[in-house]
Amino acid sequence: MAIKVLEEKCTGCGVCIDDCPFEAIDMVGDFAVINDKCTVCSQCIETCPFDAIIRTDEEDDEHDISKYKDVWVYIEQRDGKIMNVALELLGEGRRLSREIGEDCNVCGLLIGYETDHLIDELYAFGADKVYQIDDPLLKNYTTDGYTKVMTDAIREYKPEIVLFGATHIGRDLAPRVAARLDTGLTADCTRLDVKTDTYIEYLEKNTTLDTSKIREKTDDVNLKQTRPAFGGNIMATIICPKRRPQMATVRPGVMQKAERDDSRKGELIKVNHKLSKSDIRTEVLEVVKAAKERVSLTDAEIICSGGRGLGDASGFELIKKFADKVGGVVGSSRAAVDAGWIDHSHQVGQTGTTVKPKIYFACGISGAIQHLAGMQTSDIIVAINKDPEAPIFEVADFGIVGDLYKIIPQIIEEWDNAEALYDESTKTKSQTKSA
Amino acid sequence: MGLKIIVCAKQVPDTTEVKIDPVKNTLIREGVPSILNNDDANALEEALRIKDKYPDTHITVISMGPLQAKDMLIECLAMGADEAILASDRKLGGSDTWATSNALAAVIRKLGHFDIIFAGRQAIDGDTAQVGPQIAEKLGIPQVTYVSEFEMDGDTIIVKRALEDGYERIRLKMPCMLTAIKELNKPRYMTIGGIYEATKKEIPVWTAEDIGVDLNTVGLEASPTNVFRSFTPAPKGKGIMIEGDGEKELARNLLINLKAKHVI
Incomplete structure (x- = not known):
C-alpha cells in the first residue's frame, strides 16, 4: 500500500503539508509530493479539501486466512494468581467474538504449572473454552518456554485473534510469538472493534474525522486496533488484513470484565506440547516482590x-x-x-x-x-x-x-x-x- | 579477543515537545527536535560501561531510517561508540515492527560475530517495545526485556528484569538481546574530543541490497500491519461538576465517577 497524490486534482494549497505528523509531504513545483518518511497514516487523505490524495491498495491471497477462527486471550498468571487484565480481556474477547458470529468462541490460553484451580474462574468470567498447557518447566515465565508452547498451540488450533495484556510479560511474549508466526502485532491498544458500525460510532463520538469513506466498506471484519501514538498526541487504528492471527497487546484497566457468573461452565482442552529443558536458555534465579518506588x-x-x-x-x-x-x-x-x-x-x-x-x-x-x-x-x-x-x-x-x-x-x-x-x-x- | 557489542538505536521526534493546535486540533511539529531515543541512550550507555571496563570491547551502533538519522549516529559516536551503520533505503520505508526487525536482523548478520545486542525497551514515537524482541527472534537468540541492572562474568550475564510489582533476576549466556529501561543507568554526555573524533568518522549507509535482505520481508507492502486511520482526539468539552450534599457525598460521587471511567 502507498499514498498517492493525484496531480490532476492537487491545487498545491499545502494544507496536507501542515497537517502531516511525519513531515512526509513536500511541495515540488505546484504539487504536493509524498516522500520517504510516509507511514501511510492516511491523515492527509482526510485533510485534503480536494480529494486529491488516495491510498493504493493491493490485495494478495497468498495466506488463507479463512481457516482461522475464535478469539484467544493469553491468561497471564503470576504465582498461581490470574492478572486482572486477563479477566478484562476475556470480557472484551467475549464482546468481540459475539460480534464476529455465533460460532465464534472466546478462549483462555492458560500456561503454567499446576493451574487447575484457575479454570473455573476463567469460565465464570466468560471463557467458552480453556486451552491449558501445564508443565513444571512452565512454572516461572520464560520467554523461550512460553513462546514455544504458545506458537505451537496457535499453529495447531488457528485462532483468528490473540489478545495479551500489555504488561511487562505480555510485551515480552507477544512480539516474540508474532515474529515466529510472521504475523502482525499492535501494541498497547486502548480500543478494539470488529464491526465497522461500532467503530464509526466510536469515531464520531471522539474525533472530528470524516467517516463517510469508511461507511462504504461496512462489511469489513478486520480487527480495528486503536492505540495512542506519537507520545499520545494522536490516535492510530491499525489493521492486519493479510495475516492471521491478528494479535494485540491491550492496556490494563481499559477493557471491561464480564460480570462473574460461577454457574457458567466451559470446555477444557489439554494441549500437548514438546517443550524440553534445553529449549529454555534463560534461568530465573529469583522473583522478588517489591513495593513500587516513588516515581518522578x-x-x-x-x-x-x-x-x-x-x-x-x-x-x-x-x-x-x-x-x-x-x-x-x-x-x-x-x-x-x-x-x-x-x-x-x-x-x-x-x-x-x-x-x-x-x-x-x-x-x-x-x-x-x-x-x-x-x-x-x-x-x-x-x-x-x-x-x-x-x-x-x-x-x-x-x-x-x-x-x-x-x-x-x-x-x-x-x-x-x-x-x-x-x-x-x-x-x-x-x-x-x-x- | 574483546567483546563485540551491537546497539540498536532510533532517531525520534521529541514527543514531549509536540503540542496540539487548540483551534485546528492538529499536531504542531514546528521546532520539534529529532533526538536519540531515550531508552536507546541507556542501551548505548551500558555498552560504553562495559567498554570502560574492557577497553578492547568494540561497539557498533546500528539504525534504520532516513539519511538525517546520521546526526543521531554521530551523537552515538561522540559518546564513545566505535562505529555506526545506517540502513537507509526507500525499499525499507514504511516497515512495521516485523519488517523492521527483518531488516535490522539482516544488518546484524552482515556484521558477523557478536556477543551482546543492547536495544532500548521502546521508542517514544511508537511505544511498541516490539523491535528488540523481534530481532532476537529472527536471529534465534535469547532475550531479556526491561533490564534495570546488568552484571557480567565471563560469557554469563546476570540481569535484573523489572516487573510491575517487583523484579526477576535472570541468568543467561551470550549471545543475547537485552532491552534497556532508564533505571539501568544514566547516559553520559558527549565530550568535546568525542564530537571532534566523531565528525571525522564516516557512517556507512547500507541499502536493502547491501544487507541482502529478502525484499518480500521489508517495507510497507510486506508489513503485516497497516495504519487504517489516524486522528487527533476531539477536544474534550467542559467536564462534569460533581454534586452532593456535604463533603462526604461529594467525595463518594467523585470516586464513583472515577471508577466508571476505569481510571482507579
Whole structure:
C-alpha cells in the first residue's frame, strides 16, 4: 500500500503539508509530493479539501486466512494468581467474538504449572473454552518456554485473534510469538472493534474525522486496533488484513470484565506440547516482590498537585497524605513554588515539568495558562477549588467546588471503598430503571 | 579477543515537545527536535560501561531510517561508540515492527560475530517495545526485556528484569538481546574530543541490497500491519461538576465517577 497524490486534482494549497505528523509531504513545483518518511497514516487523505490524495491498495491471497477462527486471550498468571487484565480481556474477547458470529468462541490460553484451580474462574468470567498447557518447566515465565508452547498451540488450533495484556510479560511474549508466526502485532491498544458500525460510532463520538469513506466498506471484519501514538498526541487504528492471527497487546484497566457468573461452565482442552529443558536458555534465579518506588512526575500515573488555594506551606502535608493514599506523586503550581511552600522540582507547567498522568488532581489551583500547558493532556483531570469561576474547571473532567481541607480528607477516607460505592451505584441505577 | 557489542538505536521526534493546535486540533511539529531515543541512550550507555571496563570491547551502533538519522549516529559516536551503520533505503520505508526487525536482523548478520545486542525497551514515537524482541527472534537468540541492572562474568550475564510489582533476576549466556529501561543507568554526555573524533568518522549507509535482505520481508507492502486511520482526539468539552450534599457525598460521587471511567 502507498499514498498517492493525484496531480490532476492537487491545487498545491499545502494544507496536507501542515497537517502531516511525519513531515512526509513536500511541495515540488505546484504539487504536493509524498516522500520517504510516509507511514501511510492516511491523515492527509482526510485533510485534503480536494480529494486529491488516495491510498493504493493491493490485495494478495497468498495466506488463507479463512481457516482461522475464535478469539484467544493469553491468561497471564503470576504465582498461581490470574492478572486482572486477563479477566478484562476475556470480557472484551467475549464482546468481540459475539460480534464476529455465533460460532465464534472466546478462549483462555492458560500456561503454567499446576493451574487447575484457575479454570473455573476463567469460565465464570466468560471463557467458552480453556486451552491449558501445564508443565513444571512452565512454572516461572520464560520467554523461550512460553513462546514455544504458545506458537505451537496457535499453529495447531488457528485462532483468528490473540489478545495479551500489555504488561511487562505480555510485551515480552507477544512480539516474540508474532515474529515466529510472521504475523502482525499492535501494541498497547486502548480500543478494539470488529464491526465497522461500532467503530464509526466510536469515531464520531471522539474525533472530528470524516467517516463517510469508511461507511462504504461496512462489511469489513478486520480487527480495528486503536492505540495512542506519537507520545499520545494522536490516535492510530491499525489493521492486519493479510495475516492471521491478528494479535494485540491491550492496556490494563481499559477493557471491561464480564460480570462473574460461577454457574457458567466451559470446555477444557489439554494441549500437548514438546517443550524440553534445553529449549529454555534463560534461568530465573529469583522473583522478588517489591513495593513500587516513588516515581518522578513525568512517569507518575497519579499526581496530586497543590496551589495557592492551600493558603500556606503546611497545606502540602495534606497533599502528601493524599498522594500517599492514592499511590501518587506530589505536584504544585508555580504560585506555590514562588511562595516558597515547596521545591521547584515539584512544579508542573510550562516552566516546570510537563506531565500526562492517568489522573491529575488539581487542588486549590486556579489554572493559569502556563500551568494548563503542562498538564492538560492528562487522561483525567479532577479540580477541587473554592472559586466556581476558576479557569481550571474549563479543562477538568470532574470538578468539585468547595473547601479542599474538608473534601480531600473525605476522598482519602473513602478511597478504598471506591469499588463498593461504584457497584452500589450501578445497582441503584438498574433498580430505578426497572422500577 | 574483546567483546563485540551491537546497539540498536532510533532517531525520534521529541514527543514531549509536540503540542496540539487548540483551534485546528492538529499536531504542531514546528521546532520539534529529532533526538536519540531515550531508552536507546541507556542501551548505548551500558555498552560504553562495559567498554570502560574492557577497553578492547568494540561497539557498533546500528539504525534504520532516513539519511538525517546520521546526526543521531554521530551523537552515538561522540559518546564513545566505535562505529555506526545506517540502513537507509526507500525499499525499507514504511516497515512495521516485523519488517523492521527483518531488516535490522539482516544488518546484524552482515556484521558477523557478536556477543551482546543492547536495544532500548521502546521508542517514544511508537511505544511498541516490539523491535528488540523481534530481532532476537529472527536471529534465534535469547532475550531479556526491561533490564534495570546488568552484571557480567565471563560469557554469563546476570540481569535484573523489572516487573510491575517487583523484579526477576535472570541468568543467561551470550549471545543475547537485552532491552534497556532508564533505571539501568544514566547516559553520559558527549565530550568535546568525542564530537571532534566523531565528525571525522564516516557512517556507512547500507541499502536493502547491501544487507541482502529478502525484499518480500521489508517495507510497507510486506508489513503485516497497516495504519487504517489516524486522528487527533476531539477536544474534550467542559467536564462534569460533581454534586452532593456535604463533603462526604461529594467525595463518594467523585470516586464513583472515577471508577466508571476505569481510571482507579
